[in-house]
Amino acid sequence: MKDDTVQKRLENDLKSNNENYRYTFDNLSAGIWMKDYTTGQVNYASKAVEDILHTSKKELYNDASIWENMIDPKHRTDVFVKQHLLKKGESIKHKYQINAGDGTTKWVYDQTIPRFNEHGDIESLFGMLVDITPEIEMHQRLDYLSMHDPLTKLPNQQSIYEKIDRLCENNEPFALLYLDIDRFNIINDSLGYQVGDEALKMIADRFVLMTPEEGYIGRLSSNDFVIIVKNDSSKASVNTLAKKLIQRMEEPITAIDYELHITTSIGISFFPDDADNKLTLLEHAHSALYHAKKHGKNKYQIYSISKDISSYKKYILDRDMREAIVNEEFEIYYQPQVDPQDGLILGAEALIRWNHKDWGLVSPGEFISLAEENHLIHFIGDWVIQNVFAQLKQWKDKGITLRPISINVSPIRFMKKGLVELVSEQLALHQIPAKYIEFEITEGSLLKDEKRVLSTLKGLRDLGVKIAIDDFGTGYSSMEYLRKFKPDTIKIDQIFIKNLTNEDKIDRGIISSILHLAKSIDANIVAEGVEEYEQYEFLQQQECNSIQGYLFSKPVQLEKYEQMIQIGYLKPTKTKMKPVLQEERRDFFRFVFPYHVRGEMTITEVANRKVELGSTKILIEDVSLGGLKMVSSLKLPINEDMKFMFEFKLINELFDLNGILKWKNEEKADMYSYGVSFDLNQHDEDRLAPLINLMSTLRNANQEIPDTEFIYEDAHLFFLKN
Template identity: 50%
Template sequence: MFGNSKKSNIIKKILNKGETDLQMETVREKNILYYCSKFAKYQPNTTIIFATDKSIFSINNEAIKNILGFEPNHLRELKTILPPDTYTSLALTMEQALEGKIEKHLINFTFQEEKYDLLLTFIPIEQENNEVEGVYLIIENVSEKLSTIGSLRDLFDGLNTGVWMKNSINGDFSFISKNIASIFEVSLEKVNKRTFTTFIHPEDREVTQIIESQLSQRNKAQAVYRIVSGNGKVKWLSEQISIKYNNNGEVEQLLGIIHDITREKQLEEKLIFIEKYDELTGLPNQKSLYELLDYYCENRRPFALLYLDIDRFNMINDSLGYEIGDEVLKIVANRLKDILPSNGHISRISSNDFVVTQSAFHHKDQVIQLAEKIIHEVERPIIVEDYEIYVSMSIGISFFPEEGEEKLSLIENAHTALYLAKREGKGNYQLFTYSKDISSYKKYVLDRDMRKAILNEEFELYFQPKVEPIRGQIYGAEVLIRWNHNEWGAISPSEFIPIAEENQTINLITDWVIKRVLSLLKEWKEQGFLLRTLSVNVPPIRFMRNGLVELVKEQLQINDIPAKFLELEVTESTLLRSDKIVLSKIEELKNLGIKIAIDDFGTGYASFDLLRKFHPDTLKIDQLFVQNIHHENEMDRGIISSILYLAKTLEMKVVAEGVEELHQIEFLKQQECDFIQGYLFSPPVSQSEYEHLMKIGYLKPKNKLNFKQGGIEKRKFFRFQFPNFVLAKMTISEVNNQKVDVGATPILLDNIGLEGIKYLSNLKLPINSNMKFKFEFTLMGQPFEIEGFLKWIEEEFGGIYSYGVQFQSNKPIEDKLAPIINRMSALNKKNERIPDTEFINKEAHLYLRESN
């Protein structure tokens, strides 16, 4: 079986000779025997055999006994124990070992129904002429170890990480988990045939040296590196390696654990990118800008700073939506990058604000040329989703070191110049200078301090009462805001609200007002005040931003205030910013019980269909119409009358804003306007003043109008004041130019002229030019039937109303009435009785109540 060679004879002796007491002939063999004995002492499950042509020794036969259950007298007895195929395999392995072709071999067999796994390790014995004269054979029972490894294999294969094991640093893998193949995206067979080094990214090849260095210094190593997987993907791996040594200080096992950290690395890279770059446009962000400016300032490198702002950009977001707005920003950013000179740098620092720096310019004209180029480039039409959009850009410019020696002052000064550019009409550039415009500087300071003002509660609420015009009862108030700036003093809304809308802080301010108003209502409720509705203006942009409905709902619950005491005012233009979005939020608010008012009604272009869709609770007539109320301006009077008629038809309340003169309120009362708001009753007042007004509960106009005297002075014709009320009848003759048949009701005439009458009635009638009335009365025996229109109304006392009537022009009746008025006037001056006239001597309210 073994052939005829000298090596074959040695193998026969190893397998067949049974002598165990042969003499050790060389010192070398004695030394080997010593170390083998030492090894066997610490490895009770290991048998060591060595043999030459002259000697065969077995060390630690107890181990064989533990394995086989008995101690064989001769090794050839193994032939009777081992299965034939196992014995044949062992013989072939021995032959290969003597030829230096194999070092280790694992045999498996069953003896007496027990499974055994024996690891054979061969060490050739060479003479001085390099010829093999024998072999040392180490037999180790590894059944338990293999059983443990099998369990570990199942465990490791179930992990998301990859695990490998080796028995020596440069040896083959003794175990590779399935996830190694998944990580490297190749089959396990290919992993076995290739080392990990071949997968490592070319730029990270030095990682192998790092690992070797770490292993040489300690018993573990850790490294992060990239690989190119079998599918060509670049992956990031984290590998940890630990070494186990035996008692002799030799490497017994290496364990490696590999994690695929590609996603973590991508997230880390994204976070690093976000830290210094704007995610939407890819431009450097404010942090990158600050680092660059610090570098320029520290190195005293002259440069220009251009602060860029897209004019009215919020209009794009409000009308077309934020997705369109984002696309516009990206297009503008790309245009700016394309025209940026080699010595330029651009950053996006907020929504529609960019900063460009230019260094190493020879003359400031180069900076101005760049600004002009930017303005021209941005003004080119932008196409987004079939929308053709036109935008303009304003620019403020400051220079280092002339206008600031550190970054913040340079930015502030450029920002101040930007406001000057916007005030000059937008779409232009301005250079910074302190002496040019104090107003622009003030705007800049307000813009800078606005967010701080919210945190420091520098804003204060004022309240302008809404008054029922006839009784003067206070029915609530519109909440207005004032800013007590620590440098500029009291700032009016007309100054800071446009800035707040430009820099988007209007949303924060609106939310603050809503929170404060509901908190005040809670305080007043606890103090025993009779609560009245408070109205808060909500700008269009707040409806476009999420969270308004949630904020209102939350604050109502926190303060335990019924929703009916909060009214939100929206402008007509708000309804058309984004119809669906606004209407859906208004509907949600109304479902909470919040009242909705349309502010500045009549100045926008809201359709009647929109009014029908969300049905506001209140319409507020803009003061533009109220201020133009006078006898000669029939158009504005007609508009107001129409709005009032429309509102009453739709069951809405009407508030007239900006009422400042007596003739305005008288007209509005005649037209049955529900509420008046204006300086005639009260200017906006502080919280303490409004609380005082709430205790009183009503207001009177600053100067009460005397109808009898005032009316006489302003009328074209003389009015005769009856000494007592004259009984008359009134009926409706037409409605919308259609004849109607309505019974007459008694009225009391107070005075009369050729153009009209004043009378008293206990009926509240609409002041509407579409309704015509007929009046019947007798004066000095002469009957009259005159048609006319109600022009004003005033509540006198006890449910009695006085009305002003304008007669329909009728020359024959005027000719008949004029001499009667003259004769009555003459008789009255002489204190003589006026004959053939039915005077009523009772109090008007008593007579009218009895007559019904």
């Protein structure tokens, strides 16, 4: 007899529903589970739970701790700590690793939801378990790729940046070595990128093996690498590492059957000595690298603001350059270009100077290379161009006869877009004929990016601007570029002019040939660096178009040049005028040494600020209780706010004496003589006075002065070697 009671139908319906749920849950990729809250016993687990945990339902039902024991120890505490949230009625979401029943390691996502009874107590827990191993591994892979270079498997730029940031935050001293593979582009261009890539991998492997155990290495870009090592107080280990890296790289590399001879250059900066942040450290290391390459490659160079006076000066100029642009501390000087036949002023070259508050008048030779390194050369170069145009407009408004102004343009500026547009705007703004502007470009500029440079030059010539080749004859492709691009002016480099007074037939022949060549292509010719009357006479006889040099005038300020052009002509000096010595008139007997005495100097104070620098070599000509006269290759300011210490040894007695510079004279070959005024204490005066008397006695008796380091070679050669 069929049982159709309501109770039976409800039981059948419930059974059917449970089977439907079970069927649904067992066919989901996510595992569904339920367990008793009080006992922790698993009451239900879908098939996916078995598959994920690699444990049968029977085992789960019999031992609830199996699942808990699978949780990786490093995640177990975090998982258990969150259980208290269930009592608050909150669900829990976890991501953790498990060691599954078959020994595999997996990542799972586990969501737990509490179920409460009518009394408000947790009765049971149910939730969902999902295998997220593929997603986690993909995420880890993407993280790896975002932080590592795919070719060398080394940390990439982003990783390097984060590493440096962390080290700076920890405030622990470290050294940053910036490595660049010399001339690596030749390998890519001549042998192909496949060989280049293989070589890079082998180079990276070598660097890894050479990196100290606690060090760090990454690939910054292309053929640039960075090594970071902890720094000891002496920095000796960093120097040793740099030498070993260079030596190891000199060993040949075989990449796809090609034996390659590769070298590396290294720039080094230190935290916190040189900078306290990532970008500045990298910039300083790259600056040091630039100097290593400039001095022949396959070398290492340490960036140091305290190495010596020269390094300190470069650091100060580099630091203050941005502020100088804003404060308009730059000034344009003008050096006349004169017709040697009648002395008429034909034009001038615009030469920038920097009026630095501590270092006085700084010449472009001291800061232009720094401006190129720190990417400020575009601002400075454009400032000069704009100011020359504005000055021509002022002269025009005053009714002063206009004469062409020649402007030096950095090679880097020719490779940056916008130069032609800038000149076009200035021509329109000031209504100045383009023939009064001439841009000077060195032969080296043409070699950097020939196609772009020649395109820019053509654009300037189309505007009517004249082009001069500066330092002609010092490059490698002079004739080739004359053929490719006919210049309006050729400037003979002063290296050829200097030897004219020595009856040097080779230099005279070179100059005569250049003059003849210029005439044949209808180019104007300017002889630079004319200082002697004999040079002037030779160039006059050879019918040189224009002369520029101290014989007629040094570079002068605007007011002085305006006076010159209003007169209209200049006369050469018959003999080269030597500057009058501005000696400090010491009140004490001065002992003149038979030869230069080797010494060292350092700056101790600038504008009441103490500084600690390394020393710079000097040659001492004479000494007294009041001071000394010395020779140096450094250009220093006469500034009483800048104090020095001078170290030298006389008759085996070592002196460290404080003083200031009182006067300066510019000598030949980029050397300067200085008068120094001592600030002696009584003790040092009592030591120095008897030695001066003793040296005088020895000299009068024609006896040698013992235990004193005399330098017998020419001062210029000494500074070249040192």
